[in-house]
Amino acid sequence: VVKRIFQMCAEGIGPTQIARTLENDKIYTPTMYEFKRTGTRLAGLNEELPYSWSVRTITDMFENVIYLGHTLNLKTENISYKDHRKRIRPKDQQVMIENTHEAIVSQETWDIVHKLRDGKRRRTKSGYKSIFAGILFCADCKSKLYFVSGDSIKSERFHFICAKYRKKGRDNCSIHSINEKVLYEIVLEEIRRVTEFARERTEEFAEYINKNSETQLKKDLKDKQKLLDKHRKRLTEVSTIFRKLYEDNALGRITDEQFQMLSQGYVEEKKQLETDISELETIVAEMRIKSGSSKNFIELAKRFTDIQELTPEILHTLFPKLKSTKKSRM
Template sequence: MDEEAAEVVMEIFRLCIAGYGPSQIASILEKRQIEIPIYHAKRLGITLPARSDGHSPYGWDDTTITQIFTRQEYLGHTVNFKTRTKSFRDKKKLANDPSEWVIFENTHEAIIDQESFDIVQRIREGRRRVTPIGEMPILSGILFCADCGSKLDQVRHRGWMHEQEIFVCAKYRKHKGMCTPHQIHNVQVEEILLRELRLITASKEQRLNVDSFLGMVRKYTDITELTAEIIRSFVEKIEVKKPEKVPGTRTKKQTVVIYWNFIGAVEIPVEAQEKTA
């Protein structure tokens, strides 16, 4: 194994789990003057089917980072038939659909464990984008409507405090009447998650029976605040149910369902709040 290259790959995955996007990771690697794969291979006397002319030795780009995220070879697998040629005359390579790949598992030493690989894939599926008012909050892309299955859209405006930011069902926002708002404040979900995570990481080992989950519990022993890394490590997704009026009162109760990685769903009631403008 190329230990130097393996450490770079592991760092790229660590940075993604910590909340950095491909462009940010590329900038970090460039500032650290870490060689791009072409130059690293060239220094070792390995010829790759790509040109290095005109490229900086440290000129990482987001495309390279994104490709690294998807390579199952880092799990210790051999992946065949990723590309094809049109004919024996035309040697230009075309990408095959992943359904056409042939994967042989555990053929060599893994660089990335399955847990970290899966977390990165979930982050990429629900990635947080940068908008004119800054990067989307840490819960962006992970909340879903419990009734229609749509994602909950982040709603915020310039001048709003974080306490005013809310999530609303995307289908409701686009087509009024096809669903209900399922509105919930960011801080409500954050408070629930932080409380539940602290309870979980304070649990005794006998209360949990999944090795992968236990490994994360041991890693985070004293969670004081939420980060993208912590959320994606523990949470698959969160479903938000519509508020229901409590009989005989003016109070509404709302339930969120946290789908924990490896151990399943847990329902948690929360008092519904009105939108703050």
Template sequence: MLRQSDNKLTALYCRLSRDDELQGDSNSIVNQKAILSKYAKENGFKNPLFFVDDGYSGTNFNRPSWGELIEKIENGEVSTLIVKDMSRLGRDYLKVGFYTEVLFVEKGVRFIAINNGIDSANQQDSDFTPFLNIINEWYAKDTSKKIRAVMKSKGEAGEHLCTNPPYGYMKDPDNRKHWIVDGEAAEVVKRIFALCLDGYGPSQIARILKEDKVITPTIHFQQTGRATRNAPPDNPYNWTGDTIADILERQEYQGHTVNFKTYKQSYKNKKTCYNPEEKWLVFENTHEAIIDADTWARVQELRKNKRRPTRTGKTNMFSGIVRCADCGEKLYYCTSRNFEARQDYFVCSTSRLKGKEVCPTHFIRAVVLEQGVLAHMRMAIACVANHEEQFRKAMGAKQKAEARKELAAKRRQATQAERRIEELDRLFKRIYEDNANGKLSDSRFQMLSDDYEQEQEELREKLLQLNEEIIQQEEQAENIDRFIGKVRKYLDLEELTPTVLNDMVKAVYVHAPDKSKGYREQQIDISYDLVGILPAAMLNDLQNGETA
């Protein structure tokens, strides 16, 4: 037997992954420790010290105890490393091979795998080691393949794939596959969505929750006995903008199960990658909703139009909503520390950046805009409250007339796009044949094919968007009922607030002022959520017709 340096360690390494647990007690940490202790004692190895990684995959070498062991080996503190078998070291044959064939040899570490009969002190025993490494990696690959197949089957059947429900939900004690609402957390989720409708961004919402001493999701999970991957923050109220943004974007709060949002590239690489939305599978109404569909959709619209505070720190509820009626671009909110509220104004971004020649100046004071929008909203609300059936008929007639024209135009565009895609396919075949016959140079072929492919890609995207718009328009009938339901919430509207504005209004279009009559006159069009623009003339006719 080889002599061991008296002051160096005998490292006894144990590892157990979640997959190994399924095989019973043979690979348990307790069993591994018993085998290693007995072997070290019977063979006279001194200074034994255990290094244990419980719950870590063999393909992942980023393990805490393994890192500590390697550091000691590199510092020359270890003379012998003993494991139960090769698979405990790892299941990546390249990395295991590096340690056993290179690092351990350089550092003079004797390596022993008991059950495999491997001892680096006997070269003949080590000849079969590379083959064992390959077999262990194959096992890891095969296990990963089986797990993926099971997860795919579960995901396609509508089962939840995540280990823990998102903040706001918890597992049903009577059925672990079903989610139920976590009352305390759900109230915070509702507040976050309400604050977003009030015009606050993720960072501002995080600051409000922090000031109000609302505990973070990680702390809440700890207090309710749920395991968490994240270390608890030093400040239990330290919400971040990223956490808020993640909550605001989760479809699960509508009561839906969303599977296949992420994937792993391989069993060796544990980095999480994100799938595009078209690869997601969404199963609707699988659990109780915390946020209704209208609120969730409105919040997503607001998130697209992100608002940044001005240098003065001032914000306005119309920022991101008010647009130029001519060019369609946003109007900038302009203010100063010295301005009174009546002096704040909006101006067309195109006109300001590119000049009046490109787009005429669309200037409107913030207070005038607010007064005009409030007056129009109160008129629309009064129409619904007093003349609901007439409003329904008028909206139906308006939408049918407009929808017929818009749908016909969009269907024509979709047909043209499909024909052009087919034509590009024929052109591509023709230039391919010309290139093969020597009639077209390789460089010219490459240039033309790149152009055709780019045009086809743009047409496919346009076609997809057109088809989505056609489907949306065909669903507009039910939107009238949903809009009336929204209006009923604000029958006694006296003041315009960010919550009301963001709930009811999708966009406000400001026209250029008309001074031809000797005074300034300016048209404002309000595009309401679900129903679009409601002309003031139509609303007046309804009221006059009813009272006549």
């Protein structure tokens, strides 16, 4: 069920639609499933509505790293040394221990879901949401392109314009307008053409991409990747140390106070490593795009064959960012 929920989201289906689908398919809610399995009555259990999934339950699942095989610790703390009631700690003070159990959701699916969630598509007055919303950018000012539909339900009128132009006028940027229907046809045809080229003429495609990569960019990419690998290795070491401390605490070998004292330094280091890794991953990803990561693209091209229509999954996997020039050429 968890895999299905994440896959539906990766395909562009929203939490409300997912909840409705699960209810129609008579899939037990988590609390009802646990009650049927163990007889435990968890908070929120409603035996009269065993299939009534809430949107909150769905969205909470998208943030739960347990499905990636990780464990989140130090989630709560006492209000004070006198008041032992629990409260949720800020996210930056919680500690994630990686690879504590088998993952249910792949990292790739998780990333696609979060890209879609981070760039939530705004529903217009007409009720329509564009699959391009959140990934279209102005080539000149770097602003996102704003989706315009008004009250119209006619797709011919749907279009994108530069958000900076819309907000501040033509003195700051040009309109960069492009019709969504035209854009759809252009992108679909381009994806078909490029993926076929990558599959059928692999060596020629790789040569074309690689010859357009600059030597210095490749060197910088190698250096950044080396630093990223070093940070990832250290993060794994810190996670292992923290896991052992956690086990010692759980088994009573060390007290809660000792655990807090011993783990504090690693908590700070882990937070810094995660921040550095996140920044480096973004830099490396952008550099790979610039230098032409032909091998990765060829592998993706082999996955997507006979593409009949665009989906959020295809778009975010193959082309996570599109730019529009003054002449509306992507």
